[in-house]
Amino acid sequence: MSTIAQGAVRPAKPRSDFAALAVLLAGAVALLTGFALPWIVPSKLAMSLLAQSLFDALLATSVGVLILQNGRVSFGQAAFSGLGGYAFGVLVARKLVGAEAALLIALLLPTLLAFLLGLVIARVSGVAHAMLTLAVGQAFYEIAFRWRELAKGDDGMSFDLPARIFGISSRSLQDPAIMLVLTWSILVVVLVGLTLFARSRTGMIAAAIRDNEERSRFLGFSTMVPRALVYAIAAFVAAISGVLQATYNGYIAPQMFHWTVSGFALIMAIIGGAKFIVGPAVGAVVLFYIKDFAGQVAEYWPAIVGGALVVVTLTMPQGIVGLARLLWLRRARR
Amino acid sequence: MLIQALNGIVYGGLLYLLAVGLVLIFGLREVVNFAHGALFMIGAYIGFSVAAAGYWWGGLLVSVLAMAIIGCALDATVFRALRKHDHMVTVLVTFGLLLILETVVTTIWGKAYLRYPVPALLSGTIDIAGSPFPIYRLFVIGVSLVVALSLTAWLRFTRIGLYVRAASTDARVTSIQGINVDRLSLIVVGLGTALAGLSGVVAGPLLTLSPTMGNYILIDSFIVVVIGGLGSFAGAFAAALLIGQIHNFGAIYLPWAATILPFLLMVGILIWRPTGLAGSRT
Numbered sequence: 001m002s003t004i005a006q007g008a009v010r011p012a013k014p015r016s017d018f019a020a021l022a023v024l025l026a027g028a029v030a031l032l033t034g035f036a037l038p039w040i041v042p043s044k045l046a047m048s049l050l051a052q053s054l055f056d057a058l059l060a061t062s063v064g065v066l067i068l069q070n071g072r073v074s075f076g077q078a079a080f081s082g083l084g085g086y087a088f089g090v091l092v093a094r095k096l097v098g099a100e101a102a103l104l105i106a107l108l109l110p111t112l113l114a115f116l117l118g119l120v121i122a123r124v125s126g127v128a129h130a131m132l133t134l135a136v137g138q139a140f141y142e143i144a145f146r147w148r149e150l151a152k153g154d155d156g157m158s159f160d161l162p163a164r165i166f167g168i169s170s171r172s173l174q175d176p177a178i179m180l181v182l183t184w185s186i187l188v189v190v191l192v193g194l195t196l197f198a199r200s201r202t203g204m205i206a207a208a209i210r211d212n213e214e215r216s217r218f219l220g221f222s223t224m225v226p227r228a229l230v231y232a233i234a235a236f237v238a239a240i241s242g243v244l245q246a247t248y249n250g251y252i253a254p255q256m257f258h259w260t261v262s263g264f265a266l267i268m269a270i271i272g273g274a275k276f277i278v279g280p281a282v283g284a285v286v287l288f289y290i291k292d293f294a295g296q297v298a299e300y301w302p303a304i305v306g307g308a309l310v311v312v313t314l315t316m317p318q319g320i321v322g323l324a325r326l327l328w329l330r331r332a333r334r
Numbered sequence: 335m336l337i338q339a340l341n342g343i344v345y346g347g348l349l350y351l352l353a354v355g356l357v358l359i360f361g362l363r364e365v366v367n368f369a370h371g372a373l374f375m376i377g378a379y380i381g382f383s384v385a386a387a388g389y390w391w392g393g394l395l396v397s398v399l400a401m402a403i404i405g406c407a408l409d410a411t412v413f414r415a416l417r418k419h420d421h422m423v424t425v426l427v428t429f430g431l432l433l434i435l436e437t438v439v440t441t442i443w444g445k446a447y448l449r450y451p452v453p454a455l456l457s458g459t460i461d462i463a464g465s466p467f468p469i470y471r472l473f474v475i476g477v478s479l480v481v482a483l484s485l486t487a488w489l490r491f492t493r494i495g496l497y498v499r500a501a502s503t504d505a506r507v508t509s510i511q512g513i514n515v516d517r518l519s520l521i522v523v524g525l526g527t528a529l530a531g532l533s534g535v536v537a538g539p540l541l542t543l544s545p546t547m548g549n550y551i552l553i554d555s556f557i558v559v560v561i562g563g564l565g566s567f568a569g570a571f572a573a574a575l576l577i578g579q580i581h582n583f584g585a586i587y588l589p590w591a592a593t594i595l596p597f598l599l600m601v602g603i604l605i606w607r608p609t610g611l612a613g614s615r616t
Contacts, residue, residue, distance in 0.1 A: 073422050120601070123608050127366045127421045128564060131556045132604060135597045138553050142593035259553070263429055270426055300441055306433030313426045314415065 020196065027192035034184035038177040047176035051248065053288035054183040057281035058190065058241035059261075060268035064280030065194060065234040067269060069203065070122065070227055071210035075130045075262050076137025077238050080110040082257035084239030085246035086144060090151055093159035100166060103243060110239040111232045118231025119224055134259055141257035156253025170247075179248050186244070187281060190237055194277050197233065206230050267305075271312050273319025282321055336463045338582055344471045344540070346578020347478025351533035352555040353562070353570040354485065355526035361502030361565050362519040363413045366421060368428040370530055371552025372435035377401045377531025378538045378547065379443050382450050385538075390453035397531045405527025406520050413523060414516060440545045450538030474536050481529065482571060489567065498522055502565065554581070557600045563610030573611060 041047045063077045088106035091097055097105070117136065124132050144151065151157040161170035172178045197203045206226040209216045217223050246252050255261070264287070265280075272283020290308065294301035316323050352374060359367050367373075377397045384393030412431065416424045452470050459466035489495035501508040501515050509515045541547055558577050562569030577596050584592035591598075603611065 073425075075425075120605055124604055127425065128560050128604070128608075128610075130366075130422070130425060131560045132600065134553065135557055135560075135600050139594040139597040146590075146593060259549075267426065267429070300437040302433040303437035306430035306437070309430035309433070310412075310427050313423050313430070314419070317419075317423070 020199065023192060023195050027188055030188045031185055034181055034188065037180055037184060041180070044176050047180045049288075049292060050285075051176055051180040051183050053285045054180070054187055054281075055241050055245050055248075056265070056268060056288050057187055057284035058183075058244070059238055059265045060272065060280035060284040061187070061190060061194070061277075062234045062238035062241070063262075063265045064269040064272075064274050064277070065230060065237065067274040068277065069198065069206045069210065069230040072122065072125065073130050073266065074133040074234075075259065075266060076133035076135070077234070077265050078257050078259070078261035079133075079137035079140045080114055080235035080238035081242035081245070081261075082140060082144065082254075083110045083113070084242030085252050085256050086151060086242075088243045089157060089159050089246045089252035092161060093151075093157060099162045099164075099170075103165070106243050107236060107239050110242075111236040114235030115228050115232035118228035122224070122227040122231065134262070137257060137262050138259050141254055141259070144254040144257055151252055154254060156251060156255070158251045161247065161250060173247055174250065179244075183244055186240060190240070191277055191281065194233075194237075198277065202226055202229060267309055271309070271319055273321035273323075275318065276321045276325075279319050279321040283319060286320060337465050337467055338586060339579065340462070340467060340471065340475070342579040342582035343575065344474050344578070345581050346575040347475055348533055348537050348540075348551070349555050349558050349577055350478050350571055350574035351481060351529050351536075352551060353558040353574055354481075354567060355529040355533075356555060356559050357562075357565060357567055357570050358498075358522050358526040358529075359413075360559075362498070362505065362515070362522045363409070363417070363424075364421060364505075365413050365416055365424040365428065367526075368425060368552070369408075369431040369435055370527075370555070371548030372432045372439075373401060373404070373527050373530040373548075374534040374537075374551060375439060375543075375545065375548035376404070376435060377534030378450065378541075378543055379439055379534075380531070381535035381538055382448060382543055383443075385451055385453075390451065394532070394535050397535045398528050401531025401534075402524040402528035405524040408527065409520050409523035413519070436545055436548075443543075443545075445545055448543040450541075450543055452539045470539060474540070477532070477536055481532070486567070494518070494521070554596060557596050561600055561603050561610055566610070569611045 037050070038047065041050060059077060059081050062080070063074055066072050066074050066077070084106045087109050088102050091102035091105060092099055096102075121129065121132055121136070145154055147153060161173065163170060165173065173182070198207070205216070205221050206229070208219075209221070209223045209227055213223050242256065245256070265284075268284040268287045269280035270283070271287055272281065273279030287305070291301060291305055294304040312319075318326070352370060356367055356370055359365055359370075377400075380400050381393035381397035384390075384396050408431075412427065413424075416427060419427075452468075456470045456473050459468050460472070461467070489499055497508065497513050497518055500511070501513065501518055505515050537551070554577060555574075558570055558573040561576070562571075562573035577599075580595050580599060581592070584595040588595065
């Protein structure tokens, strides 16, 4: 049994409406803070960087949900963000459907696919699951890489957005300030939604299956559907990240599917603390800035990130949020 | 047809050399080594540097020895410390190692593609069933066969082989029996990485050298390990040959689907038998 995926998750407290209210309140405060961000963040460049780190945060959150709710570690979550981005990009570039319908398809296609895949791959656990998801993700990469007619294969494809999406001028969607507020709001809504999901009946059943599948089956629960549902939710969050990236950059490339993207998303989730719903998002933002900083300092930034990864996983298994919580509890006790 | 089957065996043999290293390391240390592809690549680059100076066979020797030493160092410093951690932590740590090793390669050898020469002794072709076939490819088949046979013999008939099999089944009980598992795993991890280096050198003339050359083959060898059943030597051998053939015949008869055939096979086999062909120890 994996200690990252399982173990010290706190036992479920009895459901109270007060806690749900507190979550919603915190979400509302976070949302309002988001609208102030363009005035807090000093420059367009800084806003752009922050927005991009939030794309990563969504993908890392997607990986985190799988760990938290299913106890499954995915090395191929970029398959779903990439698929979202590609579906949106290809449909818009070829004007097959309107931008609104393209958006809907781009979000629902990965979700549905993940649900079907989830029925199958949830049966496999541990390291074999990591390798299996790695292979699935890489299969998508290969298709995007080789299928030149789809989106120019290896070169990637730029595409123009239609003038308006849902009545919003699409040029403003490529403005860092607006994208930052939009992504921040989406991330907050996603995190609140996931918190509520974890407290819901289905979420608790999924957690029960994570802890002991056999016993859950004895209790009379179907163990296939709740798990597949978590895969679908995770893929939905990943797809949002992919669509936002494709929209912001106006560009799609096979690199979006690459297994190192999935690998980094997993790293972010672990560094942030995969036992907490906000952990992966925090890890993503921190790692994004470490990468950015290391990239400016030296060409060999991957080695710096790799070294940090080795140290963090060995010394802080609970991640940044776990460490923060520990320090907070220690102070509160004093 | 025969030629194509032979080409499949060549790739299968390379996969076997990598996969068996993964199986050895996983068996002893329960570490899924994501850095194995990077070790394969470093082996190829070290061999290349010596071969470029004119000593092809020297390159082979130096690379295998250097990789064995690197493997022992890795075991003593990183893998031993990971003993108490769970599988996923080791995956992340070796992923970190992979990033470090790739950076080492790009700083020393650069990002350009390099051509690994074929040794003079093995250049040229030989006629098999009326078609020419490169002698070098036969050499690759020979190397992997020799490794497979001697490894099996070593594991079956020697005392250390017995210890290795015991420790792969249960390292704790084995150490209670008075066997120094740490020293044993030094040998085994060293052997595993040396095989990665050997694989890198013999694969060198067949592929082009680049800092990403390890990624592709690493994923294929993961597929081999998972299909074969995590921790099974015989399973890895069968799966490597299978993937080799699929890789090759797929490229001829189903070129549009060739690259995803191994993935589909893996998904199919895992639906049929979630623990792989030979079952799994964990």
